[in-house]
Amino acid sequence: MIPIIExxxxxxxxxxxxxxxxxxxxxxxxLGDLVDRMMHHRNTRxxxxxxxxxxxxxxxxx
Amino acid sequence: xxxxxxxxxxxLTTFLFxxxxxxxxxxxxxxxxxxILILDWKKASPWHMPSRPSLNKWTVSVLMxxxxxxxxxxxxxxxxxIVLLLALAPIAIALTYYRDHGPKPSATKxxxxxxxxxxxxxxxxxxxxxxxxxxxxxxxxxxxxxxISVLVNPILESAYGRSIFLVLWMLIGIGMLGIWRxxx
Numbered sequence: 139m140i141p142i143i144e145x146x147x148x149x150x151x152x153x154x155x156x157x158x159x160x161x162x163x164x165x166x167x168x169l170g171d172l173v174d175r176m177m178h179h180r181n182t183r184x185x186x187x188x189x190x191x192x193x194x195x196x197x198x199x200x
Numbered sequence: 201x202x203x204x205x206x207x208x209x210x211x212l213t214t215f216l217f218x219x220x221x222x223x224x225x226x227x228x229x230x231x232x233x234x235x236i237l238i239l240d241w242k243k244a245s246p247w248h249m250p251s252r253p254s255l256n257k258w259t260v261s262v263l264m265x266x267x268x269x270x271x272x273x274x275x276x277x278x279x280x281x282i283v284l285l286l287a288l289a290p291i292a293i294a295l296t297y298y299r300d301h302g303p304k305p306s307a308t309k310x311x312x313x314x315x316x317x318x319x320x321x322x323x324x325x326x327x328x329x330x331x332x333x334x335x336x337x338x339x340x341x342x343x344x345x346x347x348i349s350v351l352v353n354p355i356l357e358s359a360y361g362r363s364i365f366l367v368l369w370m371l372i373g374i375g376m377l378g379i380w381r382x383x384x
Binding site for chain 1: 205206207210211225226229230232233236237240271276277281282284285288289292293295296297298299300304307308310311313314315317318321324325328329331332344345346347348349351352356362365366369372373375376377378
């Protein structure tokens with residue numbers, strides 16, 4: 139039960155942060171801007187796409 | 201170590217973690233991921249560096265529909281799912297592997313704060329997941345200490361859940377790669 143509460147709180151924090159960025163961009167940058175900055179370098183793009191693909195593999199084929 | 205991809209130590213640690221827990225396929229994926237990062241770092245990849253590829257919305261939408269259709273009608277973990285995921289891997293790498301161009305968007309205080317907050321949430325989530333995994337193994341009870349996979353499994357057993365989850369997963373990938381965003 140405790141992990142479910144922890145996951146829920148982390149997801150809730152993510153949603154709050156996402157909304158905060160949408161409505162108060164002068165305080166918190168919108169998520170899209172952060173992703174753009176993060177994915178500017180090939181280093182990060184390659185790493186992120188491997189992790190993303192692994193998540194799909196892990197969930198759909200196991 | 202000059203110019204090393206900062207993600208490489210993370211990948212190698214994850215690779216070792218999967219080796220130690222006996223998850224050979226996961227270890228293989230992170231091993232292959234580490235190899236890609238090393239090849240790129242040492243500029244030893246056999247491919248030339250293209251400019252940024254573009255895909256139109258229709259192509260991506262049709263691909264998503266076909267993929268969702270395959271997962272809807274196949275058994276979870278069946279050969280169709282494996283072929284589909286293996287086919288998506290080179291497409292994803294090809295969409296990622298291009299020359300960096302233009303200056304990096306500036307790092308403002310707001311951006312630094314935002315990045316710090318998102319990284320904090322990601323680390324908290326990862327630590328919660330790791331401890332759930334450890335406690336579940338120590339107490340042999342993954343119902344009281346479920347990892348995210350244990351929670352999501354019942355949804356993925358349903359054909360509808362699997363298809364919806366696939367579309368969400370692909371949309372996250374498209375969002376991160378900025379395939380549909382207008383180039384600035």
